[in-house]
Amino acid sequence: MVTLTINGKLVRAREGEMLLDAIRREGIEIPATCQHEAVEPYGACRLCTVEITKADWGGWKNHVTSCLYPVQEGLIVSTHSEDVIRIRKTILDLFLARCPNAELIQNMAAEYGITRTSYEEVPDGNDCILCGLCTRVCDKMGFQAISTVGRGHGKEVAPPLGEAPPDCVGCLACAQICPTNYIKFTDDGTTRTIWGREFELVKCETTGQPTITKEFAAYLVKHRNIPEDYFTRCDSAHREELAKTMGRITHWGRQEEA
Amino acid sequence: MKQTFDKIPDIIAKHPQNAGSLIMILQDIQKEYNYLPPEALTQTAAALDVPLSKVCSVSTFYNSFSLKPRGRKIVRVCVGTACHIRGSNLIQQQLESTLNLKAGETSKDLEYTLEAVACVGACAMAPVVIINDKYHGSLKVNKAAKLLEKK
Amino acid sequence: MNYRFVVKPELCIGCRTCELACSFAHSVNGKPGRSRIYPLGTGHKELWVPVVCLQCEDPACARSCLVDAITRNPETGAMDLDAERCVRCMACVAACPFGCSLHDANHQMVVKCDLCGGDPVCAHFCPTKALVLEPIVQQKKKKSA
């Protein structure tokens, strides 16, 4: 365990833990758009920047992104110092120039008193904040179906060659994790469409309820050793089945007793 | 006539079959075909067992790759600092208007591709224009267009 | 100490108190959550079964989770689902052969029974003690000390 000071309060944290976790445990809210527990810290949005110093640094301060800065003994952290607020405001201002319609950004900016960007709006801006969560979660899940293309200001997230991604299984993790809901998909209970690719959904043999896509189920069967017949029923049918089985056993038990 | 890309497997085979070879394989394929056709990306991805998405990511991240066919004559205007100070933007403009292309574009007949590149390491002879790997140094604005006339 | 649920259908009267208790215990912002326990009829007269996660030894839910959001809680022995880590791909919901990973549509999250950290409210409120949490007696493992 290490001891550090966060906004004047002595706090204990686990060795190797990131600053952001320690800060949030204290109930202090700081924004972070590119951070998600499912994936490794990335440090792209820089909103979780905090100011750090130590008693023996002779007044020298540094700004670090708390999502990937490990806690250190004796660290003195300010999460809302004047400099930090300025950095956060500027980043939100810049975000707003690129994604003026993204609700998440609007709300975050509003909390810092910004309602309109003070910069020139980026032509053909969209809601993508390039946090990289979608591509990182896709990598993490092992599909690596989408990634960024291009670089710099023109970077975007796209399926390879701009065509239906061959490695995608339609799990929707990218769309679910997207903090601005930029990744669009449709799902009518029979077919699911994402990244320009259509997927057929597995349907419950009993209820006809759709579950996951055939490709996703096949992947789990192959790589995660899930028996194929697990996917032939939906969750409620599985429960009914379990209830019936248990009921049968209990019933037999009763009969035997009687 | 549809171009065939049958040399790609041979080019891939010349390199160690691991992810570390990706960039060099793409460079060699581009040297052969002047650009990276989709086949280059899919075949390389399959051979190296690298996801296609990563191959696309790499091929669009680095400046020197082109996913579009390029012209037989590739005209590169150096816009490095030394060249900029000595007026390379005027030369670029001159070439753009002569070829009726913007930097990064290729003419419809696939004759010319015009590229603006940041520093080719020939700063002492700034400003520099390179046409198919031949360097033309210490260029004057009014002479830039004449380079294109020479065959 | 690890625990497991012992479900006794012969005692269950289908009063659904467990379901209610679970739902309220897992409220988010005052809104009740989806219950993790389902008392279901069995087709046999007056025989009910409270269907709840069995915290399997090698659970399909955890195997199917590609972001490692479902892990064994060393304190309780339950398979806990880390909502912060979950990406809602629904793999576990589809993979659990007992239908005990659930999608809570109201709160847009995937949920499953976590034994309430060792003191499950459902068992607490069950009027007939059809649900009992029992310590698992480790049989094969030898103590090293």
Place this chain on the structure above:
Amino acid sequence: MCITSSRQLKQVRKEFLDGDARFEKKVMICCGTGCLANGAQEIVDEFDSILRKKRIKGFTIEAVRSTGCHGFCEQGPLVIIEPRGTFYTKVKVKDVADIIEKSIRSDEVIDKHLYTDPATKQKIERYPDVAFFSHQQRIALRNLGKIAPHNIKDYIANGGYQSLAKVLTTMTPDDVITEVSKSGLRGRGGGGFSAGRKWRSCADVESDTHYVICNGDEGDPGAFMDRSIMEGDPHSVLEGLAIAAYAVGAKEGFVYVRDEYPLAVVHMQKAIEDCRKEGLLGENIFETNFCFDVHIARGAGAFVCGESSALMKSVAGEVGEPRAKYVRSVVKGLHDQPTVLNNVETFANIPIIFEKGADWYAGIGTKKSTGTKVFSLVGKVRNTGLIEVPMGITLRQIIFDIGGGIIDDRPFKAVQTGGPSGGCLPESKLDLPVDFDSLTENGSMMGSGGMIVMDDRTCMVDVAKYFTDFLVKESCGKCVPCREGLYQLHKLLVKISEGRGEESDIDRMEQLSEVIVNASLCGLGQSGPNPLLSTLKYFRDEYTAHIRDKRCPAGVCRELITYNITDECTGCMACISACAYHAITGQKKKVHVIDQEKCTKCGACVAACRFNTIDVR
């Protein structure tokens, strides 16, 4: 055959020098990129074809060497005749026969090929007497222009690989690192981090695998020293790399070369193959336990790959996005293994430190910046080229003594150092001693050694805009302050350069810059606003002129200038034919006029006018 001892190296050297002793004269032809572009290869070929037909006593084609860059690219192609050191500039193919006849067969010096000192108007015969060379001290460039880069024996004959032999057979890795630390050598790639300390931290990490990487990506626009060294003396880089590998315990090394430098790739590859053949790379080098091999990785054009974590990703075949560096690459670098990364020039300095001793090296330069530094002296300076000078020399000495001052004797305005991460220093800083710390203290930096000289016709707003634009294009796009911040900074600069600037824009740029510097993920963003901040610091009045007076004092920003023909016009009509837009009218021997409506300010008329009568303001 394998070279297995220092004695055998000496044997190779002796054989090579004995072979050379047959020749009464030797001809060194610069085949650096600059000279090649001006026809150096054709000159070599001409020597060959003439010497095939003609026999000359004590001279054959073997005595004609294609060497690496001499540095004086401005005057190329260069031909030097040893042993006198006769220095011919701007040689053409048709001159070759004459040179053979007069300067090789006999000892005549051909005046018209000699270099004329621009100050004294004197012809200078020997190159060491030329001011451009005489003020230099060549250490990293010691072999450039002296040896044939594709011939390992030529390198060995000049003392090559003796240092590696000495290190492997008489020193422990610890001794090696101590020696490098003692030399005070700091990384020549940009940051100026102590090489010894870097090696020490890497060696201290316990791991089965360590790597050494030589960065030859040279992304800084306006710098070409690494290119020249790799092209002209690849073995000194390899030798330095091998010594580093021994010091940190690496068995594998990489040379990351820009693919846009084809000759550098070829020479490096050849050098590696020759070393393998001679046993200088591979198993049990010099019959010790040291095994080491080197591979080439070709960079594909990304400035951000100058950042170590991005470069290592690129070597691994991935997208060059930097990662946050709370864990340093000496601990977790290539493939997450401890890695030493230094640039070409740094490695080229290593062999000579072991040849002459750390104390000798530390005695050169200043106390905190030891040794010499190679600069590419370019821009509006008379003598452009590659130079190497001891640290601590002043900017004035470099620009005026070596560089010969400003072209056309125009006023000096600024010198830009450190590439896109650096800054511009004004006239008041001309007497600044050049070293790592002084440049940083004054708002610029050493960088890899680009030194771009600017005169009064260079607009500082335009320079800031140029660098910011460069960085917007080169940003990897990962973190927001860099990706979006630099983009907006560039937008503001465009606005000012187009005359739409407002007084408040300067404050806005300064505030935004501060955030970009403080909040960016890697060095590219953190130093990205430097060109803007340094020009604001020293040339604020130019920004004000653009904003308040809507005027570009240097006559560069197109929206704010007009072209006018002065009364001195001779009426030669050259500009009329040069203007593609038919904006100039006039009759022979009468003053011409530019139609401002049609004028696109392309500059063709100015280039065409021989009488300097077109006024741009």
